[in-house]
Amino acid sequence: MTGALTAYHWELRKLVAQKRTYLGLAAAVGVPLLFVAVLVLSDGSPDEIPFGAAVRESGLAIPLVILLFGSIWLFPLIVALVAGDVVATEDGHGTLKTILTRSLDRSSIFIGKAMASATYAVLALGLMALVAGAAGVLAFGFEPLPTLSGPPLQPARAVVLTLLVLVVYLMPLLAVAAIALLLSTATRNSTAAVVATLMGSLIMQLLGILPGLEAIQPYLLTTQFSAWMGLVREPMDWAPVGRAAWVCALYAVPALAAALVVFLRRDVAGG
Numbered sequence: 001m002t003g004a005l006t007a008y009h010w011e012l013r014k015l016v017a018q019k020r021t022y023l024g025l026a027a028a029v030g031v032p033l034l035f036v037a038v039l040v041l042s043d044g045s046p047d048e049i050p051f052g053a054a055v056r057e058s059g060l061a062i063p064l065v066i067l068l069f070g071s072i073w074l075f076p077l078i079v080a081l082v083a084g085d086v087v088a089t090e091d092g093h094g095t096l097k098t099i100l101t102r103s104l105d106r107s108s109i110f111i112g113k114a115m116a117s118a119t120y121a122v123l124a125l126g127l128m129a130l131v132a133g134a135a136g137v138l139a140f141g142f143e144p145l146p147t148l149s150g151p152p153l154q155p156a157r158a159v160v161l162t163l164l165v166l167v168v169y170l171m172p173l174l175a176v177a178a179i180a181l182l183l184s185t186a187t188r189n190s191t192a193a194v195v196a197t198l199m200g201s202l203i204m205q206l207l208g209i210l211p212g213l214e215a216i217q218p219y220l221l222t223t224q225f226s227a228w229m230g231l232v233r234e235p236m237d238w239a240p241v242g243r244a245a246w247v248c249a250l251y252a253v254p255a256l257a258a259a260l261v262v263f264l265r266r267d268v269a270g271g
Helices: 002-017 019-041 059-070 074-083 088-093 096-100 106-140 155-187 190-207 222-231 239-264
Strands: none
Touching: 002 106, 019 059, 019 074, 019 106, 059 074, 059 106, 059 155, 059 222, 074 106, 074 155, 074 190, 088 155, 088 190, 106 155, 106 239, 155 190, 155 222, 155 239, 190 222, 222 239
């Protein structure tokens, strides 16, 4: 475990030094700010989606709406920018050989990379929620949050519930990171890994709306991005959350296992 923590520290230092790290975080901050600015400067609201009609009633609805929009491309892209690059970029720069011949074993190095990718996902999601909530409250007030069923939630309870929502949203997001990590390890090409991760997410989004495919939709990874909506009801519906937990594990665990196997068998002489 000590070796993995050492590798994790190395990977965090690398993330701090890389430009693409800040591209993703800039998107996590910029999108909610732009969304709130558009609402302030216009009279409309995204009434066609859950909580869309509530954005002018309570600033606390802003993070929830961004979560719905962000599941389509924003958060998969942000996560893929780092998880899809974490191994492949060192292949491209020719530095992986040096890393694999250090005193740490390969499994520790891989765990460090996986932990750094997960940390970035948590940071990006948390930063988005913080900025979206703050901007929303400044623009539309710290008011009770309407729910999908039942009475509105008082602001303090709504904040606590939003934190729980973020934890549930992290499950499919971390599964996307695991897939991007696998592609980064297997393809040895950062661009290919990022694009393939994003395209896979978009394809699953498409499958989720096509008629005749209702039987597979509950088991698509992208469907799990909406599992948190069961919590914003009275009473709470935990069934979607429970399904999301094991469905996300079905995607994440094999992807991580396969990525680890590929990493452990990497030909050092070949890079």
